[in-house]
Amino acid sequence: MPAIVGPIKITTVSSGAVVQVGDSLYISPKTTAKTYSGAGAFNTGDFLQTNNGISLTNTLDSDVFDSNVKQNN
Template sequence: MPSIVGPIKINSVDGGVINFGDSFYLSPKSTSKTSSGSGSFNTGDFLNTNNGVSSTNPIDPDINDQNVSANA
């Protein structure tokens, strides 16, 4: 049966799913962005990474990269 949910206020959510009333299908969405230098995510034994001079620019002038909107 459909449910009626009154006014709500959510100050912050740190992960997880918020469900109000009846639901048939929940599709949580999230995005993230990581800036790291060359060779920083290498894993394993006996690594030998020769990068020379390397720099990472974490400045993002366009602000929005992966917009999550609606329920699509």
Template sequence: MPAILGTFKVVNVSSGGVVHIGDVGVIAPKAASKTYAGSGSFNTGDFPATYNVVSSTNTNDQDINDENMAGL
């Protein structure tokens, strides 16, 4: 069912984001990313306590493709 829109402003569309106006059957944004983090990097809570004397993050990736995505 069509909608009647007034003026609108798009401030930011992130990578993999979708701005759609009108009728649609399927919206499927595609994005992939890889994050490397060392010991204690993604701690959450009020009082996190980590004790890392020696820490290293292995970023050596042997495979060529991690997540194959196809589409427009």
């Protein structure tokens, strides 16, 4: 069913948000990210105990493009 929508002003869209106005057949948001972290960096919970002797994170990235996101296909 078609929708009639008036003027819209979006000032800020936080990371990962999807804004849909009116009818839509297929929504496919695309995003990429690269994160570097050491051992035990993403541990969450109560009463954690991590024992890391040596933690080295290799941030050398020889390729230019990792994940290409082109248009909305």
